[in-house]
Amino acid sequence: MAGRESDVILSRLLSLHPKVIDLGLDRTYEMLECLGNPQDKLPPVVHLAGTNGKGSTQAMLRAVLEVAGYKVHAYTSPHLVKFHERIRLAGELISEDALQDLLTYCEEANENKPITFFEITTAAAFKAFADTPGDIVLLETGLGGRLDSTNVVDNPAVTILTPISMDHTQFLGDTISAIAGEKAAIQKPSAISVVGPQPDAAMEKIEDVARDKAVQMSRFGAEWSITDTGEGLRFVSSAATLDLPYSNLPGEHQVTNAGQAVAAILALRDQGFDISDDQIREGLVNVEWPARLQRLKSGPILDELGSNFDVWLDGGHNAAAGITLAKQAETWKAEDDRPLHIVFGMLNTKAAGDFLRPLAPYITKAHAIRIPGEENSLTAEEASAFAKEQGIDCLAKETVEAAISDLPKGNEARLLICGSLYFAGIILADNS
Structure with a gap:
């Protein structure tokens, strides 16, 4: 920019x-x-x-x-x-x-x-x-x-x-x-x-x-x-x-x-x-509309994770969006038995628990980050605490890169990056 x-x-x-x-x-x-x-x-x-x-x-x-x-x-x-x-x-x-x-x-x-x-x-x-x-x-x-x-x-x-x-x-x-x-x-x-x-x-x-x-x-x-x-x-x-x-x-x-x-x-x-x-x-x-269950096809995240991961991006951030993503996670689960990881960041003006609650049964592991450059972002620790309250196994990470590096690379899996349109925009700037 x-x-x-x-x-x-x-x-x-x-x-x-x-x-x-x-x-x-x-x-x-x-x-x-x-x-x-x-x-x-x-x-x-x-x-x-x-x-x-x-x-x-x-x-x-x-x-x-x-x-x-x-x-x-x-x-x-x-x-x-x-x-x-x-x-x-x-x-x-x-x-x-x-x-x-x-x-x-x-x-x-x-x-x-x-x-x-x-x-x-x-x-x-x-x-x-x-x-x-x-x-x-x-x-x-x-x-x-x-x-x-x-x-x-x-x-x-x-x-x-x-x-x-x-x-x-x-x-x-x-x-x-x-x-x-x-x-x-x-x-x-x-x-x-x-x-x-x-x-x-x-x-x-x-x-x-x-x-x-x-x-x-x-x-x-x-x-x-x-x-x-x-x-x-x-x-x-x-x-x-x-x-x-x-x-x-x-x-x-x-x-x-x-x-x-x-x-x-x-x-x-x-x-x-x-x-x-x-x-x-x-x-x-x-029709095309970025960051609405968009599958990423190139960029550093895919380079890091390799072909074993399907990587999806969604900017939803409220309870209704959480329900929508949970329905998609249920569909994915019916298709195959791949684990679902999420990397998420959220604004402190949104009800993080309400967003995460519907997703919780489908998430294998979550990584929480602070949205870079966004003063109204939850900290990684705050976001992680909301996830843990919903029973999600979650780690707080300083950066997106640190979260991606911590994901297991051996087996086929899905990654959903979510929680905020602002966060989605940052991801899209480098991963189209």
Whole structure:
């Protein structure tokens, strides 16, 4: 990352952070006003919120739309290796020169006033989307929904609510219903609301918000369903019955994400987007989304471990992600009897025990590390203590390299590197 001028500008923007974190949209609207209100000059918008699956669902949507010939803008966070990943313009990551110019413009327009990093960079993304010709914007929330800086688009075409679980409780509330109420606020009367599978309390709150706003809903288990047939996926709704291939993203949870994407595509079809069934199939087969059960194929970790290890990377970090990974571990166990090792690092803002608990029965040995360069990381000793509380045999190691060196090299095994998207990004920077 050293040597990029955009990183220097981003560091300056971080220093503008208000002394007190107060969620709200006032600073975002003020910044957007300085930029000419680009949020009002966008092509049709698909707005995504939820706890798990936003990124994968967005990636599937983008893959299908691009196969169909559309120029897709996309916004996501956090990034894995470089900030440019957050802003995709007409199918391509924003270039370094364009990002430098964009950030400099926004920094000067802000005139050194207090603003959070996410607020000013989200405003920058809106300006980039408004200034670059495109057919559609895929817009992912950062935190929550009601007071998220992305929630300034008055008339989106589609909203998507992916599965909701406990996360960011210090900001969004300490119950599923409260968190769902915050995320459900992205629903708008102009937009069909695609809703993935939810806990009962979350679905009730989402339906209450939709009813109050007179929002048309497209819910998993009601207006649409998707199942694994053993040979592929079957999507069923009143508009279509589609037999689909498995997506290119592994894991049982990606079945649901595919369903959310297809339901959104059908909603866009109703609004004039020309997308064929075959283009949906091709998009699912071709989709890529790093650090979501991604199998590593090269790099120093594989060089160290050799061909005996299958190495997987996942950025999941909450209880729901732990359950998802446990289901995958169960699948691996059914395939063969290879031991499963994990190397993990986690932020101290996440419930490490809740993440590790579902995985515990499948883990042969764990190694805990502190996420390099991340001040909010659990120490290796703290992370290891959480693992031991779940009955996991775990060692604390100072570095990733030390953890990898300690793994047994003789027999076939699997390694899962997990616990944080920040950690996943560090791994991906050297292991693609």
